[in-house]
Amino acid sequence: MKIKDYLFEKLYFILLGLLTYAIIVLFLYGIGNNTQAIMVVSLLYWGMLLAILIIEYVRRASFYQRLLDTAQSLDEKYLLTEMMEEPLFLDGKILMEVLHEVDKSMADHVNLYRSAQADYKDYIEMWVHEIKTPLAAAKLVISNNPSAITDSLHEEIEKVESFVEQALFYARSTSVEKDYLIKELSLQECISKILRKHSKIFILQKISVELSNLDQIVYSDNKWLEFILEQIILNAIKYMDKEEKTLHIYAERKENTIHLHIQDNGIGICPSDISRIFERGFTGKNGRINEKATGMGLYLCKSLCDKLYLGMYAASSEGEGTTITLDFPISTLMLLK
Numbered sequence: 157m158k159i160k161d162y163l164f165e166k167l168y169f170i171l172l173g174l175l176t177y178a179i180i181v182l183f184l185y186g187i188g189n190n191t192q193a194i195m196v197v198s199l200l201y202w203g204m205l206l207a208i209l210i211i212e213y214v215r216r217a218s219f220y221q222r223l224l225d226t227a228q229s230l231d232e233k234y235l236l237t238e239m240m241e242e243p244l245f246l247d248g249k250i251l252m253e254v255l256h257e258v259d260k261s262m263a264d265h266v267n268l269y270r271s272a273q274a275d276y277k278d279y280i281e282m283w284v285h286e287i288k289t290p291l292a293a294a295k296l297v298i299s300n301n302p303s304a305i306t307d308s309l310h311e312e313i314e315k316v317e318s319f320v321e322q323a324l325f326y327a328r329s330t331s332v333e334k335d336y337l338i339k340e341l342s343l344q345e346c347i348s349k350i351l352r353k354h355s356k357i358f359i360l361q362k363i364s365v366e367l368s369n370l371d372q373i374v375y376s377d378n379k380w381l382e383f384i385l386e387q388i389i390l391n392a393i394k395y396m397d398k399e400e401k402t403l404h405i406y407a408e409r410k411e412n413t414i415h416l417h418i419q420d421n422g423i424g425i426c427p428s429d430i431s432r433i434f435e436r437g438f439t440g441k442n443g444r445i446n447e448k449a450t451g452m453g454l455y456l457c458k459s460l461c462d463k464l465y466l467g468m469y470a471a472s473s474e475g476e477g478t479t480i481t482l483d484f485p486i487s488t489l490m491l492l493k
Contacts, residue, residue: 162213173205212245219243280327284320291317307360314357318390319450325383326456336377336464343416344370346378347405350386357393361401368406372414374484380460385418387453388480392420395442395478412486413467419479425472433470434458454480 163170180201184194226239237255294313298306347370351358358365374381392403404419425433429440437451454470461468467483 159213162216163209166209166212169209177201215243215245216248219245219248277327280323284324287320288317291320307356310356311360314354318386321383322387322450322452322456325380325460326452336380338375338377341374341376341378341381343372343374343407343414346382346385350382350389353386354390354393361393361396363393363396363401363403366402366404366406368404370405370407372407372409372416374414376464376466376484380464384457384460384466384482387457388418391453392418392422392478392480395422396420397423409486414484414486416482416484417479418481419477421477424474424476424478425470426474430470430472434468 177198180197181194184197223236223240227233227236230236230239237252237259240252242252243249291313295310298310298313344367347367351365357363389403389405396403398421400421402421405417406419407414407416409415423442426441429438429442432438432440433454434457435451436455438455439451458468461482465485468481469483470478470480472478
């Protein structure tokens with residue numbers, strides 16, 4: 157709070173003080189007081205007026221400076237009113253009352269949003285549960301009636317299941333921090349589980365899988381990590397266009413990080429799109445080729461990786477293939493082993 161601004165605000169008070177002083181001086185002269193008495197009264201008058209202005213300025217300046225400093229130091233700005241003491245001057249009290257009302261209104265809106273999110277999540281989970289039953293029944297019928305047609309149907313059902321899982325994990329992704337358990341995981345086991353789950357797709361599309369150096373231990377949440385890896389692998393399969401399709405999954409350990417690479421020899425990503433592939437809903441040039449692309453898979457994977465403190469980035473050469481890399485930090489516990 158600048159003194160110049162404060163004095164400008166108090167200009168009416170200073171002018172009123174001058175007018176009052178002039179009236180007092182004229183009155184004292186009128187009743188016959190001498191100059192010395194008038195000087196004493198003047199000193200007392202202006203001393204009190206100056207003291208009032210200084211005390212008022214100090215109180216206001218210290219309060220507003222504390223308010224600004226507290227606001228800048230807080231990450232959660234909504235806690236501002238809880239951290240501030242009640243001011244001693246009227247307009248400061250009014251300001252705090254307004255801030256309390258704003259906080260209350262915001263809290264009400266946040267609670268409504270959280271309630272809506274919880275309802276949405278419950279609905280999606282119920283919907284996923286209901287739709288999985290007929291999908292499982294369809295897969296059972298297909299497995300009992302093998303043919304070229306049912307093999308094709310099985311592949312399409314696998315895609316539907318993938319989209320269903322994506323919808324479920326997207327609904328849950330807003331509360332990852334409340335629904336994860338970090339533990340020791342084997343990359344070999346995680347990858348093998350996903351490959352077994354989608355083995356029919358690899359067989360039908362004649363995709364060659366190369367695994368190397370996956371005997372690595374990482375720390376993450378099993379459920380979320382499997383979903384991330386599954387989405388990356390299925391996304392790689394989606395854009396394979398060559399007669400000899402290969403998927404190379406390998407890990408390497410450098411300094412305090414384990415890098416997991418998932419490399420395909422698909423159509424690749426054009427240079428202008430590579431920086432945007434993790435954006436929500438972005439499909440780019442490849443999305444125009446594959447009209448079934450939603451632009452949600454890699455976006456969701458990147459969002460989950462950020463929440464799990466995993467690095468995720470992509471490298472690609474158009475026409476040659478794409479490599480998606482996940483970075484797992486090595487904890488001090490692993491280094492002691």
